[in-house]
Amino acid sequence: MSSAIEALKALAEGFGTTFKHLGRKPITEQYPEYKRPLPERTRARIVLTCDPGGDERCVACFLCSAACPVSCISMEAAERKKDGRRYAGWFRINFGRCIFCGLCEEACPTSAIQLTPDFEICKRDVLSMVYEKEDLQVNHGGKDREYNFYRYAGVVTLVRGKGEHVKETEPVNIRSNMP
Amino acid sequence: MASWIIGFVLLLLKMAVVLGVLLLLAAYLVWAERKLLARFQVRYGPNRAGKFGLLQPIADGIKMITKEDLMPDGADRFIFLLAPAVVAFTALLMFAVVPFGEEITLFGQNVPMVISDLNVGLLFIIALSSLGVYGVALGGWASNSKYSLLGGIRGAAQMISYELSLGLSLIPIVMIAGSLSLVDIVKAQQNVWFIFVQPVSFVIFLISAMAESKRIPFDIPEAENELGAGYHMEYSGMRFGLFFIGEYVHMQVLGALTAVFFLGGWQGPFLPAPVWLLIKIVMVALVMIWIRGTLPRLRYDQLMAIGWKVLVPAALINIVITGAVILII
Ligand code: SF4
Ligand code: SF4
Numbered sequence: 001m002s003s004a005i006e007a008l009k010a011l012a013e014g015f016g017t018t019f020k021h022l023g024r025k026p027i028t029e030q031y032p033e034y035k036r037p038l039p040e041r042t043r044a045r046i047v048l049t050c051d052p053g054g055d056e057r058c059v060a061c062f063l064c065s066a067a068c069p070v071s072c073i074s075m076e077a078a079e080r081k082k083d084g085r086r087y088a089g090w091f092r093i094n095f096g097r098c099i100f101c102g103l104c105e106e107a108c109p110t111s112a113i114q115l116t117p118d119f120e121i122c123k124r125d126v127l128s129m130v131y132e133k134e135d136l137q138v139n140h141g142g143k144d145r146e147y148n149f150y151r152y153a154g155v156v157t158l159v160r161g162k163g164e165h166v167k168e169t170e171p172v173n174i175r176s177n178m179p
Numbered sequence: 180m181a182s183w184i185i186g187f188v189l190l191l192l193k194m195a196v197v198l199g200v201l202l203l204l205a206a207y208l209v210w211a212e213r214k215l216l217a218r219f220q221v222r223y224g225p226n227r228a229g230k231f232g233l234l235q236p237i238a239d240g241i242k243m244i245t246k247e248d249l250m251p252d253g254a255d256r257f258i259f260l261l262a263p264a265v266v267a268f269t270a271l272l273m274f275a276v277v278p279f280g281e282e283i284t285l286f287g288q289n290v291p292m293v294i295s296d297l298n299v300g301l302l303f304i305i306a307l308s309s310l311g312v313y314g315v316a317l318g319g320w321a322s323n324s325k326y327s328l329l330g331g332i333r334g335a336a337q338m339i340s341y342e343l344s345l346g347l348s349l350i351p352i353v354m355i356a357g358s359l360s361l362v363d364i365v366k367a368q369q370n371v372w373f374i375f376v377q378p379v380s381f382v383i384f385l386i387s388a389m390a391e392s393k394r395i396p397f398d399i400p401e402a403e404n405e406l407g408a409g410y411h412m413e414y415s416g417m418r419f420g421l422f423f424i425g426e427y428v429h430m431q432v433l434g435a436l437t438a439v440f441f442l443g444g445w446q447g448p449f450l451p452a453p454v455w456l457l458i459k460i461v462m463v464a465l466v467m468i469w470i471r472g473t474l475p476r477l478r479y480d481q482l483m484a485i486g487w488k489v490l491v492p493a494a495l496i497n498i499v500i501t502g503a504v505i506l507i508i
Contacts (some may be wrong), residue, residue: 018219018473
């Protein structure tokens with residue numbers, strides 16, 4: 001008998017709970033009208049960023065393309081005549097295949113390739129999901145504004161020689177360095 | 180001769196109106212159910228098609244009609260095509276004996292406000308409700324899919340556990356009203372609704388009726404999270420739509436039957452009789468939606484246990500007590 005009363009009480013409680021919910025304001029976010037502000041590091045549409053000087057960061061090292069688990073990045077390397085900087089002749093990401101894992105961003109030594117919170121890239125035509133370099137390149141530093149690869153890494157270009165980079169010591173003179 | 184033709188035309192008219200109201204109400208019951216379930220779960224529910232999503236049923240209809248009508252390989256063609264029709268057909272046919280008003284006089288003819296006042300109306304309804312399960316069992320079997328088959332088997336097993344208590348719960352009603360005709364049963368409630376005379380019957384009937392309509396908490400043959408969609412898993416397009424319509428018409432039929440057997444049918448003050456019936460149907464349907472929004476699904480054996488160990492004995496005892504009281508009075 002007591003178990004029957006308990007069951008009835010449980011039932012009444014359940015029905016009461018659902019009934020009370022009728023008066024509550026739904027917690028649904030109405031998507032196209034309200035877009036939830038996403039955290040800066042949300043992984044969605046990929047961009048290629050610029051260093052503080054306004055030069056494109058990507059040096060076409062192929063690391064992102066090698067790290068990509070679905071092989072959706074392809075490019076061709078080229079070298080700029082005036083200062084010897086490497087850049088991507090063409091750079092292509094197939095967003096039809098990209099899984100937005102962010103591995104490319106992690107692999108990139110220059111902070112060039114970055115994922116942004118903009119996820120609204122649905123298209124009816126699958127071929128229009130292939131983004132070329134013009135579509136990817138932006139004119140700001142993205143999440144990493146200060147970094148300039150050529151200023152730190154000891155890579156010799158026509159602009160900076162050996163020992164002229166930030167925090168780089170003069171190269172050792174091998175002749176005066178005898179034991 | 181002329182009166183015969185007028186009678187025939189009136190009958191057709193009645194059928195058209197009932198069918199139209201039934202199907203329209205079925206469409207908007209779906210809408211109401213989705214809306215209410217959503218609110219129970221603190222969501223909005225359909226709100227894109229038209230104001231408050233009121234055009235959603237039309238959108239759903241268009242979608243279902245234009246969808247591809249698939250048939251699985253190795254399905255039993257004839258039965259596969261037949262099964263959804265059986266479900267929708269029996270559900271619609273049950274409404275033939277539901278009275279929605281007093282007799283009125285039109286064109287010098289007495290027009291009963293019921294499509295057919297069978298003197299065995301109650302038996303007719305119980306028979307049809309058992310036939311409806313054939314749609315489920317055969318549809319599940321003919322689909323040539325293990326999930327459908329399991330759903331169909333469960334449908335049959337479920338039927339044997341609720342049918343008996345469904346029938347038995349109505350016997351006290353028949354004993355008091357002294358007739359199997361639904362019109363007479365409503366008329367017997369002129370003074371007091373049977374829900375106050377037979378509360379135990381009412382509860383047993385409601386539980387059995389919910390089991391019959393195969394809705395949560397008795398949606399064992401469908402059981403989305405165990406069987407995909409159970410017996411109608413392989414159906415698509417309008418054939419699935421027929422199962423769907425069948426379910427919601429069934430809800431209305433059960434609402435109507437609850438109203439007729441326990442809530443005084445069409446009787447009520449001020450408003451015209453059919454409106455009262457409609458209000459009662461919708462009320463019962465809303466309560467069923469509320470139940471669906473609250474309770475989890477029962478297990479197969481739990482349903483069997485409730486049916487055989489609780490409902491049937493309770494109904495039998497109820498019959499005996501009712502009989503004794505009638506004898507004494
Ligand atoms: S996010 Fe992942 S899948 Fe997309 S391009 Fe980068 S590495 Fe490839
Ligand atoms: S985006 Fe980064 S990792 Fe990819 S090629 Fe350019 S510099 Fe290398």
